[in-house]
Amino acid sequence: MRTQEGMKGGMRNILLVILGGILLLLVLETGIYNWRLILAMRQRNLSEMHLQLCWHRDELLVERAVLLNPKRLQSVGTSLGMGPVPLDRVAVLKPREGEDGLNVCMGQ
Amino acid sequence: MSAWDNDISPERRSARLTVLVVTALIAFLITLCRLANIQIVHHGYYSEVACGQHTTQIDVQARRGRILDRNGYLLAGNRTLVDFQVYWPNVPQDTREQIDQLLIELGEHAIADSQSSYCNQILAVEVPYQRAMEIMDSGLPPGVSAVIRQERTYPMGDLAAGVVGRQTDEYTEGIELSCNSQLQGMDGRLFIERSATGRYDLIDPDADNTVVHDGTDVMLTLDSRFQCIVMEELEDAVLKYGAQWASAVLVDPHTGEILAAGSVPVRADNGALAMNRCFQGFHEPGSTFKIITYSACIEEGLIAADQMFNCSDGYIDVAGDSITDAHRLGELSFDEIIINSSNVGTVMLARILTDSSLCGYARDFGFGLRTMIEYPNESRGILPFPGDRGWSGVSAAQISIGQEVTVTPLQLAMAYCVIANGGTLYYPRLVEARRVNGSWVDERSIARAHPISPGTAAIVRRTLRAVVEEGTGTSAAVDGLAVGGKTGTAERLSGTTDYLSAFVGMVPAEDPTLVLAVVIDGPEYQYRWGSASAAPVFSRVVSRVMAVEPRLARGPSSRSAGQDHGLVAGVIE
Numbered sequence: 001m002r003t004q005e006g007m008k009g010g011m012r013n014i015l016l017v018i019l020g021g022i023l024l025l026l027v028l029e030t031g032i033y034n035w036r037l038i039l040a041m042r043q044r045n046l047s048e049m050h051l052q053l054c055w056h057r058d059e060l061l062v063e064r065a066v067l068l069n070p071k072r073l074q075s076v077g078t079s080l081g082m083g084p085v086p087l088d089r090v091a092v093l094k095p096r097e098g099e100d101g102l103n104v105c106m107g108q
Numbered sequence: 109m110s111a112w113d114n115d116i117s118p119e120r121r122s123a124r125l126t127v128l129v130v131t132a133l134i135a136f137l138i139t140l141c142r143l144a145n146i147q148i149v150h151h152g153y154y155s156e157v158a159c160g161q162h163t164t165q166i167d168v169q170a171r172r173g174r175i176l177d178r179n180g181y182l183l184a185g186n187r188t189l190v191d192f193q194v195y196w197p198n199v200p201q202d203t204r205e206q207i208d209q210l211l212i213e214l215g216e217h218a219i220a221d222s223q224s225s226y227c228n229q230i231l232a233v234e235v236p237y238q239r240a241m242e243i244m245d246s247g248l249p250p251g252v253s254a255v256i257r258q259e260r261t262y263p264m265g266d267l268a269a270g271v272v273g274r275q276t277d278e279y280t281e282g283i284e285l286s287c288n289s290q291l292q293g294m295d296g297r298l299f300i301e302r303s304a305t306g307r308y309d310l311i312d313p314d315a316d317n318t319v320v321h322d323g324t325d326v327m328l329t330l331d332s333r334f335q336c337i338v339m340e341e342l343e344d345a346v347l348k349y350g351a352q353w354a355s356a357v358l359v360d361p362h363t364g365e366i367l368a369a370g371s372v373p374v375r376a377d378n379g380a381l382a383m384n385r386c387f388q389g390f391h392e393p394g395s396t397f398k399i400i401t402y403s404a405c406i407e408e409g410l411i412a413a414d415q416m417f418n419c420s421d422g423y424i425d426v427a428g429d430s431i432t433d434a435h436r437l438g439e440l441s442f443d444e445i446i447i448n449s450s451n452v453g454t455v456m457l458a459r460i461l462t463d464s465s466l467c468g469y470a471r472d473f474g475f476g477l478r479t480m481i482e483y484p485n486e487s488r489g490i491l492p493f494p495g496d497r498g499w500s501g502v503s504a505a506q507i508s509i510g511q512e513v514t515v516t517p518l519q520l521a522m523a524y525c526v527i528a529n530g531g532t533l534y535y536p537r538l539v540e541a542r543r544v545n546g547s548w549v550d551e552r553s554i555a556r557a558h559p560i561s562p563g564t565a566a567i568v569r570r571t572l573r574a575v576v577e578e579g580t581g582t583s584a585a586v587d588g589l590a591v592g593g594k595t596g597t598a599e600r601l602s603g604t605t606d607y608l609s610a611f612v613g614m615v616p617a618e619d620p621t622l623v624l625a626v627v628i629d630g631p632e633y634q635y636r637w638g639s640a641s642a643a644p645v646f647s648r649v650v651s652r653v654m655a656v657e658p659r660l661a662r663g664p665s666s667r668s669a670g671q672d673h674g675l676v677a678g679v680i681e
Contacts, residue, residue, distance in 0.1 A: 040310045054171065055188040055237050061174070065182035065263035070336040 163312060164300045169258055170293030173323030175272055175283060177332040178367075178540050183272050184262050184284065190240035191255045192231040198251035206249035207231070213243055234259070260284075264332060266374045267339050270384040271330060271483075271538065281381055283538060286482045287326050290542060296320030325543040329365035334358055337652045338370040341645050345628055346372050349641045352606075352630035355385040355517050356649065359623045361525035361614065363553040364534030366481075367622070369518070387481060390489045390514040391627060395449045395580075395638070396596030396612050397470075397510030399568060400523065401457050402446050404469040406564045410460045411442050419445070419452040427501025431455050431509065443571045447579035449595060451509045458508030463494045466504055472559035473523040474533050475515055481536045490514040510596060521625035524593075524612045527569055528620035530562035573617035584613055584643035586650050589661055592617035593646065595638030600629070607636035611643040615650050621660045624649060 066072070146154055175184035192214065194207060211218045214232040217239075235243075237256065244254055260275045262268075273282015280288055299315030311317065342354040358368040369386040376382040383389055405411050422436040433452050437444075445453030458466055471477065476491025491513050492499055506512040518536060526533045533556045541548040560568075572592030575581045580595045593613020600606045609628045614620035626642040626649070628635075635641040654661050 037308070037310075041308065044310060052237075052241070058171075058186045058188065059236075059238075061182050062185045062187060062261050062263055065185065068181060069264055070333045071264075071267060071340075074336070 162302050163315070164302055164309075166298045166300055168296040168298060168320045170295050170320050171258060171322040172260065172275070172293065173287075173291040173325045173543075175287075175291070176325065176327045177268075177330045177335075178327065178365075179331065179333075180327075181332045182263055183268050183328065183330070183332065184260060184275075186258050187261045188237040189233075189257055189259050190235045190237055191233045191257065192235065192240075192248075192252060193255065194229050194231055194249075194252045196227055196229065196251065200250060203249050203251075207252065210243070210249060210252065264335075268330060268332065268335050269374050269381055270371045270386070271328070271335075271369050274381060282384070282484070283326070283328065283482065285484045287539065290324040291326060293323035294321040326539060327541040327543075327548065329360075329367065329537055329540045330369070331367045333656050334368040334653055335370065337656070338368040338649055339372065339374075341649050341652070342370045342372040345641065345645045349609075349628060349631035349635040351628045351632075351635075351641070353385060353389075354626070354628045354645070355389065356624060356626045356645070357386045357517050357521040358649070358653070359521045359525055359536065359625075361528035361620055361623045364522065364525065364536045365540065365553070366518075366536055366538050369538075384483070385627070385629075386517045387479075387483045387486045388516070390487045390516050391608050391610075391629065392513065392598040392600065393510040393515045393520055394596035394598035394608065394610060395451075395510055396520060396594050396610050396625075397513065397515070398446060398449065398454045398508070399527065399572070399594055400470050400473055400475075401454050401461070401466060401508040402442075402571070403473075403527065403560050403564055403568050404461055404466060405442075405457050406567055407469070407560045408461065408465070411457070413442070416441055417445060417453045417456045419450050419456075422452065424452045424455050424505075426455060426505040429502045429505075431502075431505055443574060446571050446594070447574050449575075449580045454509050455505045458504055463504040466508060467491065467493045469559060470507065470513070472533070472557050473526055474519050474556070475513065475523065479516075479518055479522060479536050481518065482538045487516050489516055489519055510598065517625045517627045520610070520612050520627075521623050524614060524623045524625065526559055527565050527572070528614045528623050529565075531558050531560045531565045533557040533559060569614070569617060569620070572614070576613065576617070580637075580639050581611065581613070581643050583639050584611055584646045586615065586647055586654070589615055589650070589654065590617035591615050591647075591650065592620070593643070595643055597636060597638045606630045607633075609636060609638045609640065609642040611638050611646045613643075613646050613650075615654075616661060621662075622650070622653065 171186055174182060174186070177183055192210070199207065211220065211231060214235060217232040217235045219233055220229055220231050231252070240254060240256075248254065262272065262274070264272075269282075271282055273280065273284040275281075275284040275288075275291075284291065295318075297316075297318040299312040299317055300309050301312045302309050338356050338358060342356055345351060345354050353372060355371040356368070357366060359366055369384070371382070371385045371389070373382055416439050418439050419433060419437045420439060423430050423432040431451050433450050437448050437450050437453070440448065440450055440453050442457075444450075445457065461469075470491055476489055478486050478488045480486075492503060492507070494504070503512055522533060522536055535554045535556050537551060537553060539551050541550045543549075569592055572594060573590055575595070576584050576591045576593055581591075581593050584593050584595075585591055591613055592615075593611055596608075596610035596612070598608040598610070600608050607630070609631050610626065612623070612625040614623045624646055626645045628641045628645065631641045
């Protein structure tokens with residue numbers, strides 16, 4: 001009788017362990033699923049941020065190009081009194097005596 | 109008293125139970141059949157419906173590659189714009205005020221001010237994405253949706269439009285077309301699993317998602333500063349000389365890189381981009397072509413250095429036809445024929461060569477062939493050969509002085525590059541580099557032919573310098589800089605007699621770093637000569653280019669140094 005009761009107790013313990021294990025696995029799976037969900041959402045948010053930053057960079061590049069437009073720079077420079085002198089007053093100077101010939105500049 | 113009381117006989121109770129069990133069984137069977145019908149027979153249909161309800165397909169547009177000039181200046185970029193639209197059947201009556209409020213927020217981008225009779229209505233277009241995101245973050249009214257799209261933008265406006273081209277939904281032109289396969293990238297497709305609130309919308313990792321590949325950036329050989337100068341001078345020239353069109357090509361003769369290519373007018377009457385005459389237009393080169401005849405004679409060694417040519421009659425008979433000079437030039441040496449641009453003398457030179465030899469040299473200089481530049485619909489011009497249809501006894505003489513042959517301004521510039529670089533014809537290039545995996549991969553210059561020797565090229569350069577110093581090209585001179593070049597004037601018969609004025613030159617003459625071809629079509633009569641309109645434009649363009657980049661005045665060695673020596677363009681008082 002005692003042996004039978006002992007076996008029943010052992011079986012119960014094993015069943016309890018198995019049930020506990022299954023419960024633990026379920027909790028773990030839920031945790032992992034939530035963790036994956038959080039990671040996926042973070043990845044989605046980062047992707048959106050990356051995309052918006054790309055758009056913003058494109059926008060800034062266009063704005064920079066508009067500001068650096070050579071024609072605009074020329075008109076702004078001219079309005080500030082820094083425009084080029086009339087071409088008939090411009091000449092390319094030959095290198096000075098004794099120089100290596102690398103230095104050439106425009107002269108009037 | 110309940111139905112299970114003892115006053116009901118056991119038989120009756122048993123019958124009731126039987127009915128109940130049978131009813132339950134029938135109901136169970138019906139449910140089972142329905143379940144089988146849904147799960148097995150129509151499984152595909154219902155799974156598709158379910159998938160459609162919780163999965164959304166999003167097409168992700170690839171960002172088109174940028175186009176930059178050689179200094180990294182943006183020539184073509186992208187902007188992100190948002191369009192707002194409403195589907196009126198989905199708008200509850202009590203939320204219409206929210207749409208009015210949205211229209212006020214959208215300001216100048218709003219194009220609708222009242223409800224239309226259509227179900228769908230566009231509320232606003234081309235809203236900058238930052239503004240659109242602010243509005244979307246605060247929540248859109250029911251029935252309103254936003255469409256995000258990329259639009260091509262060109263910060264330089266029309267200044268480089270002739271080369272860069274345009275890209276819209278309707279058409280693609282220029283470099284945008286020729287490099288389209290690299291620029292456009294590959295659109296992607298994502299399947300999103302939707303949640304009820306929209307908060308947990310996530311990419312379905314098991315779906316057939318396609319990754320988006322953005323387009324490749326392309327760097328051109330153009331220098332936007334030089335391009336601006338060329339375009340401004342051409343626009344001025346068209347106004348000043350009353351011309352129909354003008355074009356100019358600025359080339360690095362040692363690589364074939366095109367630094368600027370302008371064609372004016374940029375736009376046709378209907379507002380569309382006009383033909384780029386640098387690559388797609390062709391014309392008779394006139395006297396600028398004489399240099400081919402001259403080079404061929406030197407290369408063949410057929411002329412003695414002291415040989416003289418009698419051009420005193422001012423005309424020469426060729427197969428019953430007469431070719432004349434503008435003035436009687438007397439007895440001319442070999443060089444003086446080119447310096448004074450004598451038609452008669454050049455025909456005498458051509459007679460020393462065989463017809464096929466002359467045409468062969470012209471072909472070797474790249475005429476009659478496409479240059480293979482990265483530009484769509486390039487013209488090849490016309491170069492007849494002996495035996496071709498239409499070839500006559502006067503053809504060789506006419507070709508030698510640039511008649512009966514048509515060329516593009518680019519072909520003309522590339523032919524002069526042969527003389528400038530010592531005898532090598534390069535394939536011209538518009539693409540400097542392509543960005544592959546984040547780093548720039550340079551394109552290489554490729555030699556196409558070697559029509560003349562370096563010795564011949566040096567002699568021709570010396571003669572071209574004399575043309576500018578003492579011949580027909582004096583108006584192309586630049587103070588302090590040795591210029592070599594050749595004028596050209598072609599008579600164009602198009603109902604009324606029109607002229608075409610051209611000048612092709614190189615600087616510095618002894619060791620050129622730049623070759624510039626200027627062609628002005630249909631100038632007023634007093635500006636018809638190459639020396640009267642094209643040569644002054646050449647001079648102005650070169651002066652301004654040198655003022656921007658004085659190192660170019662030093663010759664090719666300045667380029668190989670690859671660094672700035674602190675030279676400043678300016679004026680010494």
